[in-house]
Amino acid sequence: MPPDAVDLPLLAARFGRAVREAGIPCSPERSVRFARALQVAPPATRDRLYWTARAVFVSGHAQVGAFDGVFARVFDGVVDPADARGDPHAPPPPGLERGTQRPPPGAPRTADEGGSARPSSSPTAAPGDDADASALAVPVASAGERLAAKDFGDVEPDELLALRRLMEQLHVATPTRRTRRARRARRGERLDVRATLRASHRTGGDPVRQLRRRRLRAHRPLVVLCDVSGSMEPYSRAFLMFLHSAVGGADAEAFVFATRLTRLTRALRGHQPDLAIARAAAAAPDWSGGTRIGAALARFNAEHGRRGMARGAVVVIVSDGWEVGDPDVVGREMARLRRLAHRVVWVNPRLAAPGFAPAAGGMAAALPSCDALVGGHNLLALGDAIAAIGARTIPS
Numbered sequence: 001m002p003p004d005a006v007d008l009p010l011l012a013a014r015f016g017r018a019v020r021e022a023g024i025p026c027s028p029e030r031s032v033r034f035a036r037a038l039q040v041a042p043p044a045t046r047d048r049l050y051w052t053a054r055a056v057f058v059s060g061h062a063q064v065g066a067f068d069g070v071f072a073r074v075f076d077g078v079v080d081p082a083d084a085r086g087d088p089h090a091p092p093p094p095g096l097e098r099g100t101q102r103p104p105p106g107a108p109r110t111a112d113e114g115g116s117a118r119p120s121s122s123p124t125a126a127p128g129d130d131a132d133a134s135a136l137a138v139p140v141a142s143a144g145e146r147l148a149a150k151d152f153g154d155v156e157p158d159e160l161l162a163l164r165r166l167m168e169q170l171h172v173a174t175p176t177r178r179t180r181r182a183r184r185a186r187r188g189e190r191l192d193v194r195a196t197l198r199a200s201h202r203t204g205g206d207p208v209r210q211l212r213r214r215r216l217r218a219h220r221p222l223v224v225l226c227d228v229s230g231s232m233e234p235y236s237r238a239f240l241m242f243l244h245s246a247v248g249g250a251d252a253e254a255f256v257f258a259t260r261l262t263r264l265t266r267a268l269r270g271h272q273p274d275l276a277i278a279r280a281a282a283a284a285p286d287w288s289g290g291t292r293i294g295a296a297l298a299r300f301n302a303e304h305g306r307r308g309m310a311r312g313a314v315v316v317i318v319s320d321g322w323e324v325g326d327p328d329v330v331g332r333e334m335a336r337l338r339r340l341a342h343r344v345v346w347v348n349p350r351l352a353a354p355g356f357a358p359a360a361g362g363m364a365a366a367l368p369s370c371d372a373l374v375g376g377h378n379l380l381a382l383g384d385a386i387a388a389i390g391a392r393t394i395p396s
Contacts, residue, residue: 009035009380013145015053015074022070024063027169028148030056032383049075148379152349153234160237164273166379167241172250173390174220174314177342181216188212220314220342222252222389225300227319228284229258229291235349235377236287239318242382244268244276253309256280257296258289263304291322293362294329301336310340314389318347318376321363331365338369345388351375 016031034056043049050071058067147155147162155163182190195211203209224246228236246252247268254264267279281287304310315337323330338344346366350356352375358367367373372388375381 008038009149010145011035012038013148013380015070016057017145018070018074019057019067022066024057024066024070026057026059027171028145028166028379029170029383029386031145031148032380035380036383036387046075150379151377152238153377155238160241163238163379164241167238167245168273170242170245170249170379170382170386172222172246172252172386174222174250175342175390176217177220177312178215179218182213183216185212185214188214190214219250220312221309222246222250222316223255223304223310223313223341224252224316224318225255225257225261225296227258227291227293227317228256228287229322230288231291231320231322232318232349233288235318239376240277240280241273242318243280244273253304254280255296255300256284257293258284258286259292259295260286261296261299262286290324291319291362292325293319293321293323293366294325294327294333297330297333297337301333301340305337305340310337312342313340314343314345315341316345316347316385316389317366318349319362320348320350321346321358321360321366323360323362323365327361327365330362331368334366334369343371343389343391344369345372345374345385346370347374347376347382347385349375349377349381352377352381 012035013028013031016026016028016034019026019030034053037052037056038049041048041052043052053071054064054067058064147159148166150159182188184192184195190213192211192213195213196207196209199209199211200207224243226232226236226239226243228240232239240256243252243254243256243264247254247265252265254268256262256264262284264280264283267283268276270276270279301310334344346363348358348363351373358364358373372391374384374388376385
């Protein structure tokens with residue numbers, strides 16, 4: 001099947017569901033990674049597809065057998081050449097006979113009538129598994145998987161609860177940095193003089209054993225500033241859930257802005273997401289108002305950024321870049337913010353729109369100071385933002 005004819009995000013979501021149903025623990029985020037991996041490395045061959053999927057979903061040797069069974073059941077049906085032509089009884093094209101297909105490396109093998117080997121359907125395959133395999137090949141995705149690929153602006157009110165649960169499974173993490181604190185370590189880069197001298201008392205004052213210390217590593221701070229102006233209203237509900245997940249999971253500082261800047265970190269804390277989101281929504285009086293990105297950034301830099309919150313941090317700005325004020329102010333404040341932060345990531349949900357160009361006043365002014373510009377119009381696209389937040393190197 002030509003790769004262009006396959007909906008890769010839907011395929012990744014469907015396969016991730018099959019892997020989870022096989023008992024392999026994996027979150028929907030793995031499906032997001034799998035979709036991105038398929039875009040980077042198109043599955044030109046079956047072996048390439050196998051190793052790409054295995055690298056994403058398998059985290060232990062004990063899971064290989066179950067994974068091989070799922071892979072064989074799902075993709076044997078999908079790539080069946082006879083099924084692709086709609087005639088299951090038609091002979092396969094030359095070179096694609098099932099008996100001559102080479103199984104993926106490491107997959108369990110069983111001998112067929114022709115003496116060739118191919119992956120078994122499952123280590124515990126039952127007679128009814130063939131029917132299950134056909135069901136998996138049918139293009140039907142779960143409600144959660146369809147929701148992951150749905151634009152945030154099209155999410156219905158009755159889908160918000162499911163979207164919030166999917167958001168809670170996202171793992172937002174910043175890169176690490178070395179702190180000033182150190183801990184005893186066998187191969188530390190520093191000599192622990194005091195501990196070495198104390199230990200020398202046991203050997204008559206001769207420092208036979210040199211003890212060393214290593215500096216600890218900690219995740220960089222994360223600061224998220226989210227645009228809740230009128231132009232961002234279709235996406236505001238979803239990004240408020242993302243802010244709650246970031247505050248609870250990555251200990252992020254959260255702000256929203258439209259005509260003014262509002263800090264929501266304290267309002268978004270708590271184990272009851274509904275109450276936290278309601279408190280945050282009530283705390284911002286300018287919800288769905290005009291957009292003054294430059295003024296909001298200026299206030300953040302003056303009251304929080306220069307005082308330490310943005311120093312060495314990963315700063316994420318969620319906005320479509322529409323600015324009613326002077327775009328030069330946006331450019332100036334973004335440059336100040338860039339000098340303070342370790343990395344600045346701009347999430348623009350309009351990025352996936354056909355013909356998009358970063359030509360809006362605020363967006364064009366801010367772009368030179370951004371380390372990454374990513375989309376975030378749905379849960380799958382939000383995976384790009386999470387990857388940009390956790391990137392270890394700064395692109396030139």
